[in-house]
Amino acid sequence: MSKQVIIPFGPQHPVLPEPLHLDLVLEDETVVDVIPSIGYVHRGLEKLVEKREYTEYVFIAERICGICSYIHSNTYVSGVEQIMGLEVPERAQYLRTIWSELSRLHSHLLWLGLFADGLGFESVFMNAWKLREHVLDELEATTGGRVIQGVCKVGGVRRDISPEKLDEMVKGLKELEKELERLTNVFLYDRSIASRLKGVGMLGKEDAYYLGAVGPTARGSGVPIDLRQTGYNVYDKINFKPVVEMEGDSYARCIVRAKEMFTSIDIIEQCVKKIPDGPVDMKVTGAPNGEFFSRAEQPRGEVIHYIKGNGTKHLVRHRVRTPTFTNIPPLVKLLKGVQLADVPVVVLTIDPCIGCAER
């Protein structure tokens, strides 16, 4: 047996903007074991429910993470609404779906850029982020915020989108779709990317399922879990199919995200066609009394918000289980057997979002 060496990866590492620390146990150049340690960005914001009213806490819930911000607030408010038995106006639900998909689009483009940068394709990084600015412009025009939107509230949404703006948005997204095709062709048909990623960081279907992989990490291994199929918001009225790839390697996870962007655009178009007229919020009185597990599909996978109230303005407990947290055991599994030089790229394929994972 050759000598084992431990190499630290992170917390401050050029490939990740966020602090994730991994101790890589190496034999020669091959990773044989990985010891993850987290806690660099833990803030303890779940405890703040005791100090903030449940309506104010939406802002904190949104700031769990700056990339998945919108979907966090959406999941939290739908949990509270379920406890209180509120029938949120349908137009608000459609708007929430549109914003969810816009934020998925921006997150996937962000990931595609970082991933290309990790591979050494800096021009693709720049192009992906250039296209992402278009999505951020749409978010800013409709909500007022680029990455933190603050548009969800208990009982509906704060802003309506005018029909003209909705049409304009669809037109803009149609333009974007063409650009996206050019961009994703790099990932779908380029031989150098395929040879770098195919067969690297394998995660079998069984492993993905038993280790609790979620989102594109699971779907890249042939596990067809997509929480949007449970039909929260108005996903039950939308016709779409989750993108599933069977190979379970880094390439498959990359393809899943690349194709999901087109699904998102398609969902937004369907929403704009079906959106009814009406109010976008309702008056909310009282306070939640009871508990609820609220689940939603984030760009990185399934997020669960557990909310418990006792009839006062302050919730008793709020617990978040984020996709990156559950994707860490699969990450440890898929890093084993990888070459050291491939580690940054393979870590990026689960799209780690440490802000979420540690809260």
Next chain:
Amino acid sequence: MAYLKKSPWIIHYDASSCNGCDIEILACLTPMYDVERFGIVNTGNPKHADIFVVTGTVNEQNREIILNIYNQMPNPKAVVAVGICATSAGVFRECYNVAGGIDMLIPVDVYVPGCAARPESIIDGIVTAWGILEEKRKTMNTAPAAADAAAEPGPVVQEPAGGAQ
């Protein structure tokens, strides 16, 4: 700042930020905002960096890492605290694992407001820090001994004021 003698390189560290400011800093580097036109490059090595861009708050786990990065940077150096969390801990002020803004640990030259800070204000902050960097360089050149003496004893590490127990 009329005549620029230097391309400031930045190092970015995410100290328990929510990511919002971090992705905005990255957005500054990409074609829409493109800070490379000022010669600003994001480097991963503290020894190559002139400006330390920090987002998020101080906690027990990342305290040493912030100090490590700061102490490894060569003089003259400037620190930019991006976002309200880095300035004063913002909405997370009362969290049990949040000690406070970055200025409780290292001297901060520029505070960039916002949650999340907008790319325009981040660029403004970095360009302001660059002016401060030039000032510091001039002081170092005119009185090298005095500047060294002022810069040598590193940052004062304060205990968190009531924050993390």
